Amino acid sequence: MSDKSHDPNQMTGAAMIVRALIDHGVKDIFGYPGGAVLPIYDEIFQQSEVQHILVRHEQGAGHAAEGYARSTGKPGVVVVTSGPGATNMVTPLTDALMDSIPLVCITGQVPTHLIGNDAFQECDTVGITRPCTKHNWLVRDVNDLAKVLHEAFYVATSGRPGPVLVDVPKDVQFATGTYHPPRKSDVHRSYAPRVKGDATQIRKAVALLANAKRPVIYSGGGVINSGPEATKLLRELVEVTGFPITSTLMGLGAYPASGKNWLGMLGMHGTYEANMTMHDCDVMLCVGARFDDRITGRVDAFSPGSKKIHIDIDPSSINKNIRVDVPIIGDCGNILGDILQVFKAEAKKPDIKAWWQQIAQWRARNSLFYKKSNDVILPQYAIQRLFELTRGRDTYITTEVGQHQMWAAQFFGFEEPHRWMTSGGLGTMGYGLPAAVGVQVAHPDSLVIDIAGDASVQMTIQEMSTAVQYELPIKIFILNNQYMGMVRQWQQLLHGNRLSHSYSEALPDFVKLAEAYGGVGIRAHKPADLDGAIKEMISVKRPVLFDCRVAALENCFPMIPSGKAHNEMLLPEQANDEATATAFAGGKALV
Template sequence: MTATENQMTGAEIVLQALKDNGVEHIFGYPGGAVLPIYDEIFQQEEIQHILVRHEQGAGHAAEGYARSTGKVGVLLVTSGPGATNAVTPLQDALMDSIPLVCISGQVPTTLIGSDAFQECDTVGITRPCTKHNWLVKDVNDLARIIHEAFRIAQSGRPGPVVVDIPKDVQFAKGTYVPPEKHKIQTSYQPKTEGNPHAIAAAVELMANARRPILYTGGGVVNSGPEATRLLRELAALTGFPVTSTLMGLGCYPASGEAWLGMLGMHGTYEANMAMHDCDVMVCIGARFDDRITGRLDAFSPNSKKIHIDIDPSSVNKTVRVDVPVIGDITKVLAEMVSQWKGLVTTPDKARLAEWWQGIARWRARNSLAYTPSNDVIMPQYAIQRLYEASKGKDTYITTEVGQHQMWAAQYFGFEAPNRWMTSGGLGTMGYGFPAAIGVQIAHPDALVIDIAGDASIQMCIQEMSCAVQYNAPVKIFILNNQYMGMVRQWQQLLHGNRLSNSYTEAMPDFVKLAEAYGAVGLRCEKPEDLDGALAEMIAVKKPVIFDCRVANLANCFPMIPSGRAHNDMLLPDEATDEAVANAIDAKGRQLV
């Protein structure tokens, strides 16, 4: 590229920088402050723009795209309300470590600070919900900043970044610098190599453990497929049981012998009891979230704790650990496996026999059991049948947030990473559907299913228009219980059964709603009809809303009530207190 050739307008620089960073899709919504960029999008064919119906949808779609591919998701929004509508997905991505680059338009530099039309302090507003952000005031800085944005978003602990570009900078001419020639910001250099002495100390603890556990999280998924392979190798070498956070599902196969299931508030009895009673805990790419730890002063009270994480700020933030290892999960696990294989005396797995016998007794408790019904579809049964119907297919699952999310985590077995997209940290209702569109755009031939609730799905239902426009055959599988299910469950069990505003009376006809958008609507109310309806849903090559009518008052168990320890769980057959027995609906009608 000659000196003359690399002279471009700011808008042209944006498109060239995106292309040079491997971008193939952008999710966005136009507005006055980004029209120069949209004009450039119109004049090229290498990058496809996906027109969403709300900027929140753009952010969640970019999240789904990123989580399912391992690439950076990109969204493009205008100034003012365009940027503020993107705040929710930016915070969601920050908490769940999803790499996003958000490009936002801004009013011209001469108008900044004058309360101009559709002006807001985007950098100030997004500073707390991004890894980094920039306001570009000089077009000659634009290419460097965009390249740096991609580097920061996907390196270290991944996360979202914002590049705010005033409209006059988009029109101005400047010099384009390709990625290989841009100067790397030396102040940001994530540490990826784990300290070998710290790893040796961890291996020594593990070798002497009698009641160990591998506690895995989303960091394993983020580190890439090699991290997943190494985790599975480590589990096989050591004979340790494996559990996972909500975000880590799939990094160890659900069919694996060492798998205990998910842990935490709605985790399995065996996973939580093992976490409570372990003597050595190896935390790999998780952050000791409150949904996992329960009561902090009673969390794994007698264990030595090892924490492997690329983010130093996550270590000793919530739980004090004995051996911190800062580094990329793949590199640390590779060294850990190597050191384990190099031990002078390989630890005998027989020393864990008593531990596994205890785990077998906890497993026999069958904490995911529920009472089946021939009259009404139980939500747990619906997820089990959906899992069986999708077996052997190239399947990706997203969820909204609530009971359905927990049931999906409990009953849908994930064998591989990057197949499970959900809002873990922020718990964003409305996440699942636009995320599913992002996944479908990235994997056009895959089966993409958003497991939803009747309340959550209405948060971003307008994105059905986007799905239809781009022929994205996403399946929305609604567990319709007429309630904000998780809210109702907490009100029932923790607030004297006072069901305040958790019942929805003006529920739409989801079949007609799907048809109004040009999609397909299906409804199922009887257990015996479910398998046939699921087969029909999967066979349709168009977006589908499947209205699965499930038991209204089914609760999600096991459950660790707020403020309780892991060994103080509420199990299904113990939830027979007066509040449950006397449950009533919003109109005072007896329901059980």
């Protein structure tokens, strides 16, 4: 035993946790202390390699870590206590699972001898988070801790990325055991995600692409998750083939919005040209997207005449919602590289001039049209001005969820990946503000803007205090229409205009609220004041709440009504009361 005391790998469980973070190159973590993690916080206190950001609510830590992860491509790390600390993490874990974001969450747990006794701040953390993590572990022996922590990082970041959770009882944090640095054998032998695509399938895909008359590329968040190489290859593929490209909400920025082959986003609030191109195409190449129900519209009428190629690292994404003809399982970047290689060697750019002419006609419908006003700020106009005035800057955008999110996706042009952080799958109101905190921690000198709604932003507004404490100059740009706009839009369209609880009664004065937190409040009422106010917001080097008062009843178009196909979009100029009533005709049901 005596020589063991000099072994530098002998340490407490709490020390192992901090040591593992350092070994995995973690610089910043987000968390909130509590009884069951005090030994870990004691270790954090006694070192300076890992910076801890204290949030105001554990959900904020989770979303901040998500923003951090999505803007850097590195895993986000969270430390929270047992019981309520863990249950408050359920929303961000689920959010990260839906959007494939690598998170490593470490939770404290009551001492092992108390587990199952309904002890103070006890909950079944691994049970509760089992369906909302890619994998989770309860560590009962300090000598298993190093292996589990290393495996946790590997599982979170490899294959289809996702959140993982390691639950560490307090006695395990106190106990001394043997640490080891990361090594290959730390990982389950049963976990081996496939990276390389099947060569036969790749040849089949290239044959389809080379003979396409009406092709489209439909890319998703998987391209961004795969890394910078995948983005580069996607752009090259578009260049080499000359094909039109659209993207999901999660995939914005992989292909630049200013690129000549860009159709805009597709789906429920996508552009007319993107959805029509999807509907009428003869060959569809889906890269790292999952045919989500916001994308497909009516599934039995989804792109009826096309051969579909689907690249995804997760076999369970294949044939889940839409049957595809050529599935290719593996990493997007890897497979795009192989497709390009075969295409360049064996095929030439197909002649699709007629297809582009057709697309030009759809584009001419100008589906993102809105009526400008000199008296009142239209929310679309506000986003356009924000985009123009931040152009050329090193800008990151986060959003909450609702109309403002869709307008941001429609009107803010993203040129690069990792610049757009939004809650896509889960649709978590309250995501954007803490996500902005995380992005700003990762990129202290960049301009980080949360495009928010007046309702969403109040769900996690307390993180303003975090931003002030760490001098994170995030900008919260609130499109304030005094409604839960998307809820109201659906009530108008589907529920006889009965606006049940969708009005933001008793809104706080956001300018005063900003000041109360020690930030800066800015308000704009008139279109003429908007540019000046946005410039002021950009120049302020402190956290800002920007109260942008916008037209209250503006709705988000174009739109695929429920139960309709891509070619049955409701365009803005058609969105009068009569047309919407017809488009949404049908029975009544609550889903």
